[in-house]
Amino acid sequence: MKTVKNKEKREIKRAKELDKSEISEMKGKNQPFELDRRSVYKCVQCGTCRSFCPVFNVVGWESANTRGRMLIIKSLLEGRPPSEDVLPSLASCTTCGICAAKCPAGVNPPEVVEAARAQLVKCGITTEVQEKLRASVITSGNSFGEAKDLTHWLSETERSQLPEKSDYVYFVGCFDSYRYPEFAEKTFKVLQRFGVTLLPDEQCCASPLLRTGFREYAEKVMKHNLEQIRKVGAHTIITSCAGCYTTLKNNYPEELHVISLPEFLAEHLGELKLKKLDLTVTYHDPCHLGRHNKIYEAPRKVIQAICTLKEMKNIKENSRCCGGGGGVRIGYPDISLELARNRLEDVPECVDYIVTSCPLCVRNLRDAGGDIEVIDIVELVAMAME
């Protein structure tokens, strides 16, 4: 335990040094807190979000719901000096976006919260967990601080046979690579037959940095990945992680053609020659694939090509967050797991698996300890290909 803590401290120290030497960003407590005021003032404080915010449902304090967060951000805009006191509220949003889907006034709270987090970073107000995350990405190029590269799960032979140029590239992502390398292997095996290659030196997509407010650092890794994509000459990026998907699609400075693994699979169902399985499964919509990008039908099409789909109680736009996003899993693990347990209550009876298409969701729903196995959609596809 002590060694781990020392390692974390070393990483934070190194990141801080890098901060001084490589990033010219101005930081400090006297920096003004600035945001697009209209995006905040659109909120009429009606409280509709209060009924849907999954974090508030668990925590119970007003500061833990979207309206509370908007009020706190408003107070900062109106001159209240930013302090650590705002972090439990602003850092505990999973950015699941159900508030945006329900907001009658058309406010987009995840965007506002992320922008506010970036301002707090600028003012030098961050949690230790945030700093640790930043340190990991900056020092190792991935969100777990792993020394191995993101394609470590490839054999030497596979690595040597990777096409240097391809129209399609599989963006693996930190989670699949380091926590679920079996997902990465299975995904690559499926995609390989379509001539898909990997980036020679993929780094974290920048999602954890962007969600937690480290925009300047995020730009650095995004730039690196863009150079890698250019090197391969790919016109399409395929990703199996909902977090990577939304980041590559919506946050990268250049417009990229990004498709999610479920979309790619749905488009190529005929070529995959999947056999029917005698299974009934349910599907959990990851927030960053579903609500944020409206990808609802593709995963369902893939599942229904293989087996029976029995829907959860709340689906698609109304789907409940697993608690894994927005830096909440790492920052507030108890709240995060409580959200996952609440989500498991939506699972219908008599299903063999809970299928999803995001490794963060897989982990959180698995850790929540339900009776039904949680699998990634690629595992279901792999079963149908055996």
Added chain:
Amino acid sequence: MDITAELRKIVGVRLSVSPSELYCYSSDASQVKGTPDYVVRPKSTEEVSRIVKLAYENEIPVTARGAGTGLAGGAVPIRGGIVLDMSGMNRILEIDIDNIQVVVEPGIIQDALNDALIPYGFFFPPNPGSSAMCTIGGMIAYNASGMRCVKYGTTRNYVRDLEVVLADGTVIHTGSKMLKSAAGYDLTQLIIGSEGTLGIVTKAGLKIAPLPKTRKLVIASFENAEIAGQAVVKTFSNGVIPSACEILDRVSLQVLKRYDPKLVLPSEGDVLLFEVDGTENSAREAAEQIIEVCSPLALSIKLAESETEMADIWAARKLVGAAVSRLDPTKTRIYVGEDVGVPIKKIPELLKRAQEISEKFNLPAMKYGHIGDGNLHLALFIDVLNKDEWDRLNQVADLIHRTAIELGGTVSSEHGIGAARAEYMKAQWGPAFEVMRAIKKALDPKGILNPGKLGL
């Protein structure tokens, strides 16, 4: 005395004095602001009683709060002190179908209560637009109602018994499960609508009603809001009592269509929505009668074709108040002057005068509301970064309030007085207001319960 330590002894970690947390409890959906010194989230009547007793002994203001969806600052602690966040006391304690009643804690959300009653074939009829988030405690404190009050009445008509913590911490019951009682003052009715100034409600026994077999919706459009108002008067005088009767003026229609382009609503004029309920036959007959009565005045009139069409229209109607930013992102709905009411016969005149006031100050307004019970929601929206618009907004709100009083109406039909409309209480009530003051003094001699509200 170290109040923080004393409060912590009662509620433990369910106390906050964090500046950010206190800020989140410093407003509701109105423009009233006031920061508390402490926020507590009690879990039982005993905790509430101990907190109020502590406040009484130390003369600290206590303001009860439900979901903070109020539109008059009723739950805003304008004199600081303790905010009691009652939303954690949210259990349904008893569903007593034999007596057609339920017993609930005040923090239960209105929709959650109705979801629990559906399997029994019953419902709690008062349904404000905020039913997805407002609490029953808040509804009792402000005598909330909503769209169906025209047939079903307001919260006041459904409360049988209240458990109330008085200013010194004493716990009383104001009624029983009896449908009627001739034994003394009706304290239940006194507490309803008292906005937390006389006591804190910790339990409520509520009457419920059987769900109607069917509902039908008539959608009619008119050349202007005034003619729509005449159609309402005509419908009622022909003996039809709809279960809801709503007006949506043309600006509201534009907003709704922006919110949900799929909505089946007329493309021109000001619109009335008449809902009728009952058995298939009685609802159909009532709908046909409305169509017959209103046709000579209407530009168009039709019956909603499906349950989904009807449900979509009602869902959108519930959210119209806040949705104006979708029409113009530089505008924000500000809830002032939004809840006046007049006798039904005066509705056309109120609509006409509201339009004149809005034009005089060059401030566009949506007009929608429960026209069937004389309650008009005038929705003013401004650029919040423009000071001049704020000034004009407040002048319009003031004139609207005074117009309602002049027409024999009320400055608030269902949202309450709070601090936002306190200045009009004397003008509306005259000498009766002194009786209210006397009651307040008798029940809360130290003035600790929600001070500064109701103009008391």
